[in-house]
Amino acid sequence: MARSKADLLQGTLDMLILKTLALGKLHGWGISKRIREMSRDVLEVNQGSLYPALYRLEDRGLIEAEWGISPEGRRAKFYSLTGSGKKALREERRSWELFSEAVQLILQTTQ
Amino acid sequence: MARSKADLLQGTLDMLILKTLALGKLHGWGISKRIREMSRDVLEVNQGSLYPALYRLEDRGLIEAEWGISPEGRRAKFYSLTGSGKKALREERRSWELFSEAVQLILQTTQ
DNA sequence: TTGCAATACCTAGATTGTCTACAATAGTAG
């Protein structure tokens, strides 16, 4: 993942994946494409981050996987949000907003 | 550092320190107090993160230190922004804004 | 029929920043 060709901020990848899956069942490759598109090419997930993150989320019971066929006709593993995944997304989002507003507060301080 | 009692997002601490110093020369302890105040108690820097970050920034030539006396009359190491520190702050800020706007874009996507 | 690009999944190991949890010193207040 890149922030302007630098690195992703730790902790946001999980939330972004959860959010992407909240829009619909999707496979790994598709998630990464979707994130790139939604962010207008600003955020780029790399596979070495993506797959470990997916397993992490699956282990924590936030998403679940099943094999299927992609729109391109290839075998692909489709992930979907579980109930606790939805809850986790709400929490991570709240805490992201809290955090980024706090940063914004600091950046706007003028004296 | 805490985001809602969880962890700080990697990469923002440097920017927050630089920004704090852009408001005036300050010592480590004071920087951490200032960040807490500016963020209205949302962000909490812990010392094990703060001092290594200060040395990192000093090594990179973004800040410089000199010993002095704190308002409380104790010996303290005062840091100030260098020229390249100011430049780095502008860049980090720009890239933070790019990044957080991209995240916001994704969070706001509804289909 | 060869070669290449795109789709799709996967993993080992390095890197690095943050956290936990200490330690140490110097004043100040009680």
Add this chain to the structure above:
DNA sequence: CTACTATTGTAGACAATCTAGGTATTGCAA
């Protein structure tokens, strides 16, 4: 003389991301 606050500092653990590789399948162009 004790306790507390201010202040700096360090070692080691931890965890998420990145780099850099790998495999397999499909479609298409040369």
